[in-house]
Amino acid sequence: MEIIENPIKQSWLELLKRPTQTVDDIEATVNQVFSDVSKNGDQAIEKYTSMFDGVTLESNIVSKAEIKSAVTSVSNELKDAIRLAKSNIEKFHSAQKTEKVFLNTMEGVECWQEKRPIQKVGLYIPGGTAPLFSTVLMLAVPATLAGCKEIVLCSPPNKEGKIANEILYAADLCGVTKIVKVGGIQAIAGLTFGTESIPQVYKIFGPGNQFVTVAKQLATKYGVAIDMPAGPSELLVMADESANPAYVASDLLSQAEHGSDSQVILVTTSKLFAEQVNKEVALQLQKLPRKQIAKDAIKNSKSIVIDNFETALELIDTYGPEHFIVSTTSNNFFVENIGNAGSVFIGKYTPESAGDYASGTNHTLPTNGFSKAYSGVNLDSFQKSMTFQKISKKGIQNIGSAIELMAEAEGLEAHKNAVTLRLNDLKE
Structure with a gap:
């Protein structure tokens, strides 16, 4: 060095x-694949899987039989290691659960905040030279803890048209609801638009190469959220x-x-x-x-x-x-x-590998300087904070005048009228 x-x-x-590479260098390719998948669905997915992964699949959906075969193929020693890591990840992410925040901001005005799961999430798991089954744990465990209803996992197939046994075992262990043999830009496009075989999701998670990173950023233009730019x-x-x-x-x-x-x-x-x-x-x-x-x-x-x-x-x-x-x-x-x-490792006996696998913290982290503004994946990544409010007769009388004055000052007469009608009824 x-x-x-x-x-x-x-x-x-x-x-x-x-x-x-700069985004300009690869954005044209990403846009082309997105446009094709948007128009042609699974037909385009099949074309790019053949082109980029060198394999033609009869079906890109992983069957129950394939999962069962994978589970029996993973050694007991590795299963024990994966279960130990899963346990620590569950402990750390379970501890991130928060109680409902409830407050009377003034008499008759109740406000509260609750966490609700993102209902449909897509998990991207890199394959290639190193099938990252550990990333399955890092994404599927908090997704399950958060209560996500649909957890769709995409990972590229190898030349034999298979996903690594370890990925399938971890996915089955952690409650993934659907596994699709698709990788790269086409996987992100499929999760963004939905195809005959790939469900459309609300948020996409997971690391990848520069093409996947740019694809995730492009997905946000079509109303799909992402965890972070993770390159x-x-x-x-x-x-x-x-x-x-x-x-x-x-x-x-x-x-x-x-x-x-x-x-x-x-x-x-x-x-x-x-x-x-x-x-x-x-x-x-x-x-x-x-x-x-x-x-x-x-x-x-x-x-x-x-x-x-x-x-x-x-x-x-x-x-x-x-x-x-x-x-x-x-x-x-x-x-x-x-x-x-993104994540800090302290002292001689804390290798970064610990966070990658089994200490309990999440290894899906912001790269390329995005740690200046983004957090790593955590339980909140799979949830939304929803606010609620309930106002009584006394409450609208206490707060109503302030709302009327503010709405009038902004020139929004209908806003003011929504309060005035109620206050007038209460005067009768």
Whole structure:
């Protein structure tokens, strides 16, 4: 990894650029697929599945028999691991439930807020080089806890026309109501418009490559909500000489192996430490089955040496990492002051992998700097806050005059009249 020492602030934005294509580069392709799926439904889905995934399917709906076969094919050891992770994710997301908020804002005026589930949700689960069955847990568990009625899962088929057994097992375990063999732009388009086989949903969740990210953003133009713009994975590690270079290198590589367009950043107060981490990266890289992918991602990555923690924190907040690991002598400084990060991992013994799989927090997080404004997926992501109000005779008499005056001042006479009629009736 390239080592950069004390870059001037004016260079930070250029230095911290993500290795992603611009929306303009891929938006034309996304628009074309959306238009085709909107007009031609499953016929277009079949065409793009053949084109992008290299397989023609008799049916893109996963059958009960396929699910049963998948369940028996997953080893008992892995099932136990998945169930342990599911349990922790359920515990953490169940704790996010909130009570109804009820208040009399004044005598006779009752206001309250309740959470209601989003009825139809679509979950996108990447397949490709690494079928992410862990993402099924991260999305389906809170969707089920929230009470979503329809939970539609889309994931691309492999060359044999199948979805990974582990994905199907996790989906069955977590209460997914329908599983569809479709990936990429066409999956997002199908969930957006609905086809003969893919139900239209109200909100789409899940990470993906740059094409999926742009497709999700385009879906919002057609009235479908999304969790966040979640693109290629990224990690920033803040470490000083007290950290373990081997641990830091392993964390950097754990994200680098996600994809060639991933990015990892090391921020450190020591050039010597950066050099030690580079040596460890080179050693550990040789042992990875996904060596070439990680190597490509490392080309997008860098080590930045900063003299002090205060400036380092400012740089980290400028970047807004998806995952942020802090391993220093002053972890609390960063924990208490970090403003922009999707999820934070604290200390030597908290690898980012823990959050990816089994600690209980959610791993579907904002990337590409969107942690400055977006939260990671949580229970609230699958719910809406609905407000209610009930006004008595006494209440409308207490509040009515204020409403009339405000409506009149805005020139909205019908608004005023809706109150005046009621107040006049109460005077009789």
